[in-house]
Amino acid sequence: MRRFFLLLTVLVGALTAQASEGSDYPYLTFETTDGAKASIPVSSLTMTINGNTLTVGDQQFTLTNLAKMYFSTNDETAAGIENVNNNDNDNYIEIYDLQGKKVGVEMVNGKSLNGQLPKGVYIVKTKEKTYKMMVR
């Protein structure tokens, strides 16, 4: 038992040392000019630029709307559309993509929307509020 815990101590110590040296950043977080954030896993992540569009993996950003990007240890993306409900006295919402294009209008009936939209960051406007959220 003593040898077992000795080994465990050594291994955890090694793991700790490696963790402090490795500085593992699993996400690359993009922030748009209006404050919206989207964290994308960096594993073998490739980005290309075509005109005003930055394609990051299967995500796309408008370059003129991007403010910055940074490596992050956590997913800093905003909450999904499931958080919207009808307690806000709204009976409909408008949904826009980051290019400013309206992609849908939904009636809220006390049910969570299943997210028919593709993954990505959207702007959701209700009568009272505007939300930034991520569909996963």
Added chain:
Amino acid sequence: MTKLFKILLLTVIANGQFSIFNFQFSIFTCHAQTLNIRMGSVTYQFPAAQAGEMTYNGGQTLTVMGKIFTLNEVDEMKVDGSEVKDNTVTVAYSGTGASVCVAGNVAQYVEPTVSGAHVSIDQTNTEAVDGDEITYTLSGTTTDGEFALTGSYKCSVALDGLTLTNPSGAAINITNGKRIKLSAKKNTVNTLTDGTGGEQKACIYSKGQLHLQGNGTLNIVSNTKHGIKSGDYIAVKNLTLNITKAMGDGISCNEYFLMESGNVSISGVGDDGIQCDLDGTTSTGETTDHDDEDSGNIYLQGGTLNISTTATATKGVKAAGTLFINETSDTTVLTVTNSGGTDTSDATDLSASACLKSDQAINISGGTLTLTNSGQGGRAINSDGTLTISGGIIDAQSQGSNYGSSSGGGGGPWGGGGPWGGGGSSSSSHKYAKGVKADGNITITGGTLSVYSKNHEGLESKGTITISGGQVSVQASDDAINSAGNFTINGGQVMGYSTGNDGLDANGNFYINGGLVYTIGKSSPELGIDANSEAQKKLYITGGTIVAIGGLESGASLTQACYSSSSWSKNTWYSLTNGNETFAFKTPSSGGTPLVVSASAKPTVKSGVSVSGGTSIFGGMGNISPTTTGGSNVSLSNYTASGGGGRW
């Protein structure tokens, strides 16, 4: 539990992983993420831990760690596990192209331009760069490429298995004017070749100070001018450097040249092997730690240096300042061969070749030197100033013919040997192939100097000669050792063997106060020891142990008594014993008469002895403290050197 421990340990060793209560652990290194931004052949690598906030501006630019990227010029961005070492730039040459990787922390200071395999970098950093200077690591192979560097800060260039040819210019061209460390990485072989007929100054050119180092090998082929050129000093350490071809010098620099260690070989050059000039107009002389030094000095302090030059009037090693040869932390082995003849393009200023040449002085205090000049009029050692020897083992040979004809008081086999004795001087009409020549004084206090001159004087000073230590053995066809001024022997072991003139000759006074002297002069009128009595100069003997075949200058002042034998046997071992000290000497196949000896007391001289043990000196023609057996006593008469000596 012991079994479980072993299983767990083996599992960890095999896989680097283990699982406890559904938690998976790995003890192997997790590679840090790196953002790679590629623009053409150049990739900038930003470690995730350093990148921080990377800002976009109006969809036009992206700034990362101070580096501003124009987005429409970016070909690709990707994140991978690349390892990035701070302060580095790597250049990998491959055929007609080259890939450049720039570490993120210096990205804003490095602007590469890549055209095929021609890489040019503008470096703009200053003291602001965190940590050390930037290191450029070059590797790969190309037959049409280059590495050019501009900027204003020091840096390092590491060759990591690079074979590069630039048919249109220098292989490496660094014009930032700062200190450059150029190294060949350990166990790598690097070969650089430049173009023919270009304007480059060298295959490797650095406007600033150049440190050549590393435990690898660097081969240079230069087709336009110098092999390696620096506008400032060059220092060599550890490196194996082979310059196999250069149209100009092998190595050319200003301020000073320093070799601390390493193996340097220079051959196939069209001019000098190593040349160092002044950068400015006034010499600082040697400074402490060579700080701000501009002396034109050359310091050979260690390592092995082999130089072969063949062109007319070339020098193996040429210093505008003083040439210093010694040993510090490493032994110094210097071998120079020169077969270059005399430059006669200017009839009023002939220039001969030399193995070692200095415009100021030559100072030898250590090392093993083998110097051979077979060029017409060429010298092994040629100092425009003084020559000082206090250590080292020096073998200097001049085997070439003389250029032109003698004039005035010329001596030697083709000059007829007039009343002036030997020591014909080079003039505008000729260059004599002397072994060792100094325009200034020659001072020898230690070391071992062996000189052979096939067709003229062996060791000559246009000033004075003073020997107080060491061992000097000179054989020549003209005067073996000649001074234009006074000649003084206070100590050491001195042999002068002339087959055509005086053994030892002073055009001033000659003083022998101590030491061991063995001299052989040609038959009359030449002498064993000659002073310029024609100009009222004199030979003064006050001490020492002396054997002079060919006699002494007439009118000599012999405070210490001398003795003579009217004849001697050729090719025979003799012994001279004074008290408990014995010196054995072998006579030559020809020489003058009489045989004159002198010691602190009347010595016993025997001929035909057998010699064993002891210490061989004078190239085997002498022996200190041997065991001698046999032989027969030589009858000695008092010698007065009056009106005679070798002159009857």
